Amino acid sequence: xxxxxxxxxxxxxxxxxxxxxxxxxxxxxxxxxxxxxxxxxxxxxxxxxxxxxxxxxxxxxxxxxxxxxxxxxxxxxxxxxxxxxxxxxxxxxxxxxxxxxxxxxxxxxxxxxxxxxxxxxxxxxxxxxxxxxxxxxxxxxxxxxxxxxxxxxxxxxxxxxxxxxxxxxxxxxxxxxxxxxxxxxxxxxxxxxxxxxxxxxxxxxxxxxxxxxxxxxxxxxxxxxxxxxxxxxxxxxxxxxxxxxxxxxxxxxxxxxxxxxxxxxxxxxxxxxxxxxxxxxxxxxxxxxxxxxxxxxxxxxxxxx
Numbered sequence: 399x400x401x402x403x404x405x406x407x408x409x410x411x412x413x414x415x416x417x418x419x420x421x422x423x424x425x426x427x428x429x430x431x432x433x434x435x436x437x438x439x440x441x442x443x444x445x446x447x448x449x450x451x452x453x454x455x456x457x458x459x460x461x462x463x464x465x466x467x468x469x470x471x472x473x474x475x476x477x478x479x480x481x482x483x484x485x486x487x488x489x490x491x492x493x494x495x496x497x498x499x500x501x502x503x504x505x506x507x508x509x510x511x512x513x514x515x516x517x518x519x520x521x522x523x524x525x526x527x528x529x530x531x532x533x534x535x536x537x538x539x540x541x542x543x544x545x546x547x548x549x550x551x552x553x554x555x556x557x558x559x560x561x562x563x564x565x566x567x568x569x570x571x572x573x574x575x576x577x578x579x580x581x582x583x584x585x586x587x588x589x590x591x592x593x594x595x596x597x598x599x600x601x602x603x604x605x606x607x608x609x610x611x612x613x614x615x616x617x618x619x620x621x622x623x624x625x626x627x628x629x630x631x632x633x634x635x636x637x638x639x640x641x642x643x644x645x646x647x648x649x650x651x652x653x654x655x656x657x658x659x660x661x662x663x664x665x666x667x668x669x670x671x672x673x674x675x676x677x678x679x680x681x682x683x684x685x686x687x688x689x690x691x692x693x694x695x696x697x698x699x700x701x702x703x
Contacts, residue, residue, distance in 0.1 A: 422666025462509025
């Protein structure tokens with residue numbers, strides 16, 4: 399029952415957290431920002447509308463938002479939010495989940511290409527290229543965590559005798575992993591400095607340009623899928639850096655979501671003080687976390703037998 403309640407709460411709070419980023423950016427810019435519940439209103443408005451489809455698109459265009467939403471939602475089924483055991487868990491689930499994210503991205507790219515728009519094709523090519531670079535870091539982190547715990551399950555990463563945490567045995571080295579994962583989070587969720595979700599210039603957009611032709615419920619599913627994925631990466635980081643684990647479930651949940659909210663605040667600060675990088679610099683920026691993770695793997699080779 400705790401697992402189901404934790405999952406439901408995570409789904410319900412997902413539209414609220416991205417607004418924190420906007421509020422932080424507005425505060426730094428001397429503005430008031432949107433209401434905290436603005437995304438709930440937006441979802442209701444989009445679901446009440448109808449979707450518009452071009453005569454040049456096929457069923458692939460309609461399938462893209464659905465697959466992207468479902469694959470992102472699956473992440474919350476397998477992740478131990480606030481240390482609570484997830485609804486589903488098995489050895490090797492981390493590999494399945496990251497491949498599911500790749501499947502969702504694949505169908506999003508196909509849907510963009512199905513429109514026959516050169517701008518969306520350009521965004522799809524950039525998305526595929528940058529995601530490929532980020533996956534190298536992701537699987538480097540999984541290899542490291544497997545060496546530390548002997549497991550390939552999110553639930554076992556943060557429970558048992560070999561908990562992965564900054565306060566654990568390899569906490570000093572995990573600082574580099576946290577930095578690397580934070581950069582991957584910005585990349586995978588199309589945030590500054592890799593991409594700017596607030597821009598409306600097709601030549602500079604990556605993810606946003608791929609969904610220009612989506613509308614109504616389809617656009618709502620895409621937005622919700624993006625929020626689920628951002629929450630997943632933020633929760634992943636929160637479990638790594640959160641040093642407090644109380645016996646009380648409610649207190650644990652409060653601390654966990656406080657850390658998650660702090661991560662969203664840092665995203666808002668980063669987007670306020672950093673400009674989007676040029677395309678030729680983005681690739682170097684995305685490869686930098688792999689260097690950090692590879693360095694950590696080398697350092698642990700002589701320690702872990």
